[in-house]
Structure formats: C-alpha cells, structure tokens
Amino acid sequence: MKAVICRKFGTADKLTLADVKMPKPSDKEILIKVMATTVTAGDCEIRSLRLGTAFNFMVRVFSKFSTLILGMELSGEVIAVGNKVTMFNVGDKVMAAPGFKANAQFICLSENAPVVLKPSNMNAQEAAAISVGGTNALHFLRKATIKPNEKILIYGASGSIGTAAIQLAKYYGAHVTAVCSTANLKLVQSLGADKTIDYTKENYAEQGQEYDVIFDTLGKSLFKTNTKLLSENGRYLLAAPKFKEIIKGFYLSKTSSKKVFTAFANHDAEKLAFLKNLVEAKQFTAVIDRIYPLEEITAAHLYVEKGHKKGNVVITVKH
Numbered sequence: 001m002k003a004v005i006c007r008k009f010g011t012a013d014k015l016t017l018a019d020v021k022m023p024k025p026s027d028k029e030i031l032i033k034v035m036a037t038t039v040t041a042g043d044c045e046i047r048s049l050r051l052g053t054a055f056n057f058m059v060r061v062f063s064k065f066s067t068l069i070l071g072m073e074l075s076g077e078v079i080a081v082g083n084k085v086t087m088f089n090v091g092d093k094v095m096a097a098p099g100f101k102a103n104a105q106f107i108c109l110s111e112n113a114p115v116v117l118k119p120s121n122m123n124a125q126e127a128a129a130i131s132v133g134g135t136n137a138l139h140f141l142r143k144a145t146i147k148p149n150e151k152i153l154i155y156g157a158s159g160s161i162g163t164a165a166i167q168l169a170k171y172y173g174a175h176v177t178a179v180c181s182t183a184n185l186k187l188v189q190s191l192g193a194d195k196t197i198d199y200t201k202e203n204y205a206e207q208g209q210e211y212d213v214i215f216d217t218l219g220k221s222l223f224k225t226n227t228k229l230l231s232e233n234g235r236y237l238l239a240a241p242k243f244k245e246i247i248k249g250f251y252l253s254k255t256s257s258k259k260v261f262t263a264f265a266n267h268d269a270e271k272l273a274f275l276k277n278l279v280e281a282k283q284f285t286a287v288i289d290r291i292y293p294l295e296e297i298t299a300a301h302l303y304v305e306k307g308h309k310k311g312n313v314v315i316t317v318k319h
Contacts (some may be wrong), residue, residue, distance in 0.1 A: 001102035004297045006068045009049045009167075012301035017294065020069070023108040030088050031080040032113055033299030036128035037071045037315045039292075039300040040160060040180040046070060047301065054129065071102030071315075075118050075127035079106075087111045093118045095276075097131035097267040103297065105317055118274045119279035127287040129312035132267065133274045134161030134284070136239055137168050139265035144213045144235040153204065153211045153229070157193065158184035158217035163240055163311045165215055166191045171283055174213070179204055187287070187310055205229060210279040223248055227258060236260045289309025293318065 001022045008014045025031045047070060078092040088094070088111055096115035101107050114135075118127040120235050146152060152169050156162045157178035169176050170192035178193035185196050197204045205225045212234050214226045219240030227236055236252075238245055241262040249260030278284035289310040292300040294317050304313050 001105040002294065003069045003101075004294065006047050006070055009047065012044075012047070012298045012305065014201075015047065015070070015298055015301065017297060020104070023106060024109050025080055025082045025085075027082040027084040028093075028110055028112070029082045029084055029108045030078050030115070031189045032074070032076040032094060032096065032107050032109060032115075033079045033319065034074050034076040034102065034105055034107060035124035035318045036076070036317060037074040037104075037294075038132070039070075039103075039297070039315060040072050040132055041304060041307075041314045042072055042132070043070045043103075044301055044305045048143065049244070069101040069104055072099055073097045073128055073131035074102040074107065075124045076107075076317075079293055081111075081233065085111045088115075093124075093127075095119075095127040095131055095272065097135060097272065099267065103296075103315065105319060112158065112269070113131065113274055114267045114269050116269055116276055121280055122286065125291060125314045125316065129160075129212050129286040129288050130164070130275055130279065130284070131272060133164040133312065134168075135267045135271040136161045136265040137215075138162035138271050138274065140215060140239060140261060141165065141168050141172065141213075143261040143263070144215075144237055144259075146172045146174050146213055149175065150212035151175045151177070151210070151231075152213040152215060153177045153179065154193075154207075155204075155214070155216045155221045155226075157188045157196075158285075158310050159217055160309075160312045161217040162188055163188070166193050166216060167284050168277075171278065177209070177211070181308075184310055190287075191287070195207045210234075215239070219245075221223075227260070228251060230258050233257050234259075238262045239265075239316040261299050288314050290314070291316060 003020045075095040095118040157181040177195040178188040179197045215237040291314045
C-alpha cells in the first residue's frame with residue numbers, strides 16, 4: 001500500500017510517498033480503507049521536530065523502531081475485522097483520530113481506539129476534518145466547564161481548533177468573541193461568533209473587556225496579558241503551551257481563583273461520538289480550506305506550515 005513516511009526530520013521535502021507493508025488486523029482490530037485524511041499543524045511539528053526536547057526525543061525513539069507514518073485523523077470504510085471484534089462490521093463508514101499513520105491507504109486500529117461511525121450527513125472529506133480540531137476544542141471547553149452567557153475570547157479563531165471552539169462554545173450558550181485576521185472575519189461570523197476582532201487593526205487587550213474564558217488555540221498570545229483580562233473565577237485555556245507557561249499556569253491556579261488549563265487533549269471515542277451527534281443535529285460542521293491528493297502531501301505541508309489555513313486541509317486517498 002501507499003503511505004506518507006518521514007525517513008528524515010526537517011523540511012516538507014523530506015516526506016516520501018512510499019510502498020509499505022499492508023497491515024493485517026489482529027483479533028480485536030479493524031482494517032480501514034482510508035478515503036480522506038488531513039495535514040494538521042501537529043503533523044508539521046512532528047515532521048520538523050518542533051515539539052520541545054522531551055517530545056522530540058520520544059518521536060526520534062519511536063521512529064527507530066517503527067516506520068513513521070504521519071496523519072492524525074481520517075475517514076474511511078471498514079474492510080476487515082478481527083474475529084473478536086464486536087463493535088464494527090465490514091462496510092461500516094467510520095471516522096477516527098489515531099494520532100499517527102492516517103496518511104496512508106489502509107490502517108489497522110483497535111475497535112476501542114478513537115474511532116466511531118461517521119456522521120450520516122457528511123461526506124468522507126468533511127468527516128476527516130472534524131476529529132482532531134473538534135476533540136481538542138471539546139477537551140478544553142469541558143475543562144473550563146463553560147456556562148450559558150459566559151464571555152469567551154477565542155484567539156486563533158479561524159484555525160482547526162478555533163473554528164471548532166466557536167461552534168462548541170455557541171452550543172454551550174456562551175457569548176463568543178473571535179480574534180482573527182481580516183480575511184477570516186466572515187468565516188468566524190458564519191460559525192456563530194457574536195463579536196469579531198481583527199488583530200491586524202486592533203488590540204483585544206486594549207478594549208477594557210473582561211472575559212470568563214480565554215482560549216488561545218495557537219500559543220501565540222501573551223500569558224500575562226490574557227490572565228489579566230480574566231474575571232475573578234476566569235479560566236485560561238492553552239492548546240499549545242510552552243513549558244514556562246505550564247509552570248506559570250500551575251502557580252496561578254494554586255494561588256488565585258483563576259485557573260489555567262494546559263494539558264494535551266485525549267482523543268477518545270466518546271468525544272468523537274459527541275461531535276458526530278452534533279453534526280447529525282446540524283449544530284456542528286466541518287471547515288475545509290483546501291483539498292490535496294495524497295500524491296501532493298509535500299505541497300499540503302508547505303501550505304499548512306505558513307500558518308494561515310482556514311479550518312482544515314484535507315487529503316484525498318485514491319485506491
């Protein structure tokens with residue numbers, strides 16, 4: 001089968017579309033024929049080893065013992081099941097967030113992995129584009145226990161996590177202020193943002209507004225600035241924290257009524273099922289910027305690496 005492998009770490013041209021051994025499902029695994037997958041900012045960080053010292057070391061060790069196939073999320077069709085599988089059947093259309101190995105024609109996953117039936121009202125490309133951004137946003141908003149009428153500011157509102165966070169925050173009844181560039185104002189408004197701030201023209205920190213929740217989806221805003229804008233029991237959510245911000249967040253959470261959440265999201269089947277139900281209830285949708293074929297994976301990485309994508313970049317997989 002064809003798969004995108006990372007033989008060397010570095011720039012996007014280090015990626016190779018190669019023939020690798022076809023996986024076979026064990027007793028409790030399902031074999032999925034991948035129809036669509038994505039390139040995320042996380043894929044680019046893994047490929048270029050921009051994860052921080054500890055995570056870089058773990059990725060290097062993993063790559064020494066196994067072929068490193070990138071790709072964090074997918075949608076596809078179950079074409080074989082292990083003899084002890086009870087949750088899926090051949091022919092099921094599914095979406096999944098395995099974390100690795102999704103940029104390939106086929107993948108084996110445990111039936112207990114983050115995999116669920118895909119929403120009935122989404123095609124394969126749309127279903128591939130909601131797992132990682134959606135579960136990350138859901139993870140943090142649940143940590144914040146966001147409530148109706150609370151004010152939330154979402155920094156980086158037009159990315160994969162940001163576009164999901166807007167929709168989920170509105171589902172929970174919050175008042176959403178979305179921070180993004182001029183080109184993305186209409187997009188975030190269409191997703192439900194109550195107020196938009198164009199960071200190229202105005203500084204959200206200078207508007208005298210207090211927020212119950214601030215969600216930095218990119219890790220590019222200032223810790224001190226954001227925590228000052230929080231209400232008395234405000235919560236600060238950091239999807240891409242630096243080590244020093246983790247330490248600062250721990251200290252602030254212990255010494256004040258404000259809380260900082262920096263833990264990485266757990267992509268599990270329950271969160272995927274929650275998103276699936278919202279999609280089928282027409283309360284959540286996929287945001288797709290561009291679609292590339294698997295053969296153009298390098299071009300997709302180069303585009304994502306620029307840091308200006310709207311929502312998700314999807315990869316179609318031919319068979």
